[in-house]
Structure formats: structure tokens, C-alpha cells
């Protein structure tokens with residue numbers, strides 16, 4: 459079997475200042491080329507911290523304190539800064555959570571969409587415009603020439619997110635970090651955007667780390683998933699198998715807590731207190747041991 463595209467081993471992170479509270483506890487996971495890997499868990503589980511660690515955009519308050527992040531065989535945590543900067547944006551890209559804040563309100567959509575192609579590939583003039591039109595067609599935006607000249611406030615939230623998806627795929631990266639990319643959208647638009655991400659990653663063969671708190675979303679887009687609690691891995695494996703038959707009580711409780719629009723009377727069940735107490739006990743014993751599993 460070929461090496462995974464992304465291999466995170468024993469990744470630990472903590473607050474930089476005393477008392478150095480642990481935020482990631484020896485997290486290990488792999489993402490194969492072309493795989494969508496979901497990071498799931500409640501608020502504060504450490505999902506975004508993993509995404510930010512991959513992209514080298516951790517806030518100053520957080521530091522890595524162990525483990526490796528190997529991308530195509532190279533460890534990003536020890537890579538020289540210049541090489542890392544080159545890789546991020548070309549081979550690894552981000553689809554951010556909130557399309558309104560991610561786009562600059564004072565720049566036309568076209569110039570923002572083509573930043574990567576201009577700056578990293580040196581495209582300009584008619585060739586750049588043609589490529590921008592193709593990118594918008596790929597994400598099924600009608601009348602792309604008109605849209606390129608618009609400002610972010612002149613288009614809908616769903617269309618803004620499609621533009622960010624098109625921008626993320628514009629340099630044909632091997633890996634995309636999608637950080638809650640549909641949270642800011644309403645439910646019908648969410649579905650379209652999820653389908654779009656799935657289609658684009660299949661066409662391009664892109665690996666995706668998909669951060670979400672929503673198991674309904676996971677069921678739609680993720681091939682495999684890692685369930686996190688308090689910065690530690692609770693369970694991981696094939697999405698269909700875990701959703702059908704979770705091996706950990708916490709995963710079962712998360713599934714039960716997920717609203718099902720197709721079944722009346724389901725959803726919004728609280729996580730049982732006993733399961734949370736067990737996990738908390740595990741966290742307090744955990745430290746930064748070698749295993750990432752509960």
C-alpha cells in the first residue's frame with residue numbers, strides 16, 4: 459500500500475503559557491490521496507486546532523509540544539519556513555468557515571479568486587480571465603463573466619462559499635482543509651455546497667480534512683472519520699461502519715444527539731452524564747502518553 463498523503467502521529471498541543479493546559483493529546487490519523495477525512499466532536503474538541511496545525515496558522519497562545527505532521531512524506535513541523543510557505547497555498551489549501559469574513563469586501567470577486575494563479579503561477583491577462591471563468595463554471599456559477607466583476611456584498615452566501623471553493627481548488631492542491639465550510643449557510647444551501655466540495659475533490663483526486671461538529675454532514679461527505687473529545691481520539695475508521703455501529707459510547711451519544719430531519723422526535727439528546735464523566739476521567743489520567751486512542 460502506498461504511503462498516506464497526510465500522516466499525523468502523536469500530535470500534542472498545549473497553551474503556551476502556564477499552566478500549559480493540553481489541547482491535543484497525542485492525536486494520530488492518516489488521510490489517503492483522494493480521501494475525505496472528517497474530524498468530528500463537540501465544541502472545544504480540538505478539530506480546528508488540528509486543521510490550523512497542518513496549515514501552520516495556530517494562534518500565538520497555542521504551541522505544538524510533540525508529534526509529527528507528515529505531508530507527502532515530509533514533516534511540516536520541522537520543515538524550513540520558506541519551503542513550508544511555498545507548500546501552503548499551492549499543495550495544501552483552505553476552505554474557510556465564513557465566506558463573508560474570508561473575502562475582502564473592497565475587492566472584486568475575480569481578483570480574489572485569481573490571487574493564487576497570479577501570484578503563484580504567474581498567469582495574467584486573457585489567460586487569467588479564461589481560467590477564472592472556467593473555475594466559476596466548475597462550481598456551477600452561471601454567467602461567470604458578470605460574477606467576476608461583482609463585490610462580495612453583491613452575491614449570496616452560498617455563491618461566496620462556491621467562490622472560495624473554486625479558489626481553494628484553483629492551484630489543484632493535493633490536500634484541502636475544510637473548516638466547518640457550511641456552518642454559516644442555511645440548510646438547503648449547505649447541501650449544495652457539500653455536493654460541490656464532494657464533486658470537486660473527486661474530479662481533482664484531492665485529499666480533504668473536513669472539520670465539522672455535524673455527523674449529518676459527515677455522513678454526506680466523509681469516507682473516514684476521527685471522533686475527538688477534549689483533544690484526544692475517541693474512535694476512528696470508515697464513516698459508514700462507525701455510523702452504523704460505533705464502538706465507543708461517546709460516538710453513539712453524538713449520533714443520538716444529531717437531529718434527523720427524516721425522522722420525527724429524534725435529535726438534540728444530551729450526551730449522557732456517565733459517558734462524559736468517563737471521558738473526563740480519561741483526560742485527567744491521560745497526559746501526553748504515546749497512544750492516541752481511548
Ligand SMILES: Nc1ncnc2c1ncn2[C@@H]1O[C@H](COP(=O)(O)OP(=O)(O)OP(=O)(O)O)[C@@H](O)[C@H]1O
Nearest residue numbers: 481499500501502503504505506507508517519671
Ligand atoms: N486562541 C486561543 N487561545 C487559547 N485557547 C484556544 C484558542 N483557540 C482555541 N483554544 C482552545 O483550544 C481547544 C480546542 O479548540 P478548537 O477550536 O480546536 O476546538 P473545536 O473542536 O474546533 O471546536 P469549535 O468548533 O468550537 O471551534 C479549546 O479548549 C479552546 O478553548
